[in-house]
Amino acid sequence: MLMEDGRAKVNLTLRVVGRRVDGYHDLESVVAFADCADRLSLAPGPELDLKTTGPLAGACGEPSDNLVLKAAKLLGERMPGLKVGSFTLDKVLPVAAGIGGGSADAAAALRLLARLNGLAF
Numbered sequence: 612m613l614m615e616d617g618r619a620k621v622n623l624t625l626r627v628v629g630r631r632v633d634g635y636h637d638l639e640s641v642v643a644f645a646d647c648a649d650r651l652s653l654a655p656g657p658e659l660d661l662k663t664t665g666p667l668a669g670a671c672g673e674p675s676d677n678l679v680l681k682a683a684k685l686l687g688e689r690m691p692g693l694k695v696g697s698f699t700l701d702k703v704l705p706v707a708a709g710i711g712g713g714s715a716d717a718a719a720a721l722r723l724l725a726r727l728n729g730l731a732f
Contacts, residue, residue: 616648617715650701653723659695678717
């Protein structure tokens with residue numbers, strides 16, 4: 612089993628500099644990372660899936676909408692034959708609180724898949 616933390620961040624400065632075609636915003640920011648984090652684990656296996664645990668698991672919504680699975684699927688589209696598995700997200704960071712929990716979890720998923728597949732970061 613592989614594990615990574617999705618650490619919370621605090622925006623010290625944040626400026627929206629534009630809106631992208633995909634609806635997201637281009638940002639300029641300076642951030643500091645906090646000691647609190649979600650914990651993401653990956654058990655290698657034939658199926659890509661996600662289960663959530665922890666005190667804030669109920670706030671995560673449908674797994675298909677989670678950034679962990681979205682990031683993993685996008686990587687799989689670009690890397691045929693990508694080894695995958697079952698993710699477990701221990702959710703302790705609040706959802707939609709502006710501390711980057713979802714994106715930090717997605718980045719942790721990409722680091723785990725890179726490690727599993729021997730990919731350079």
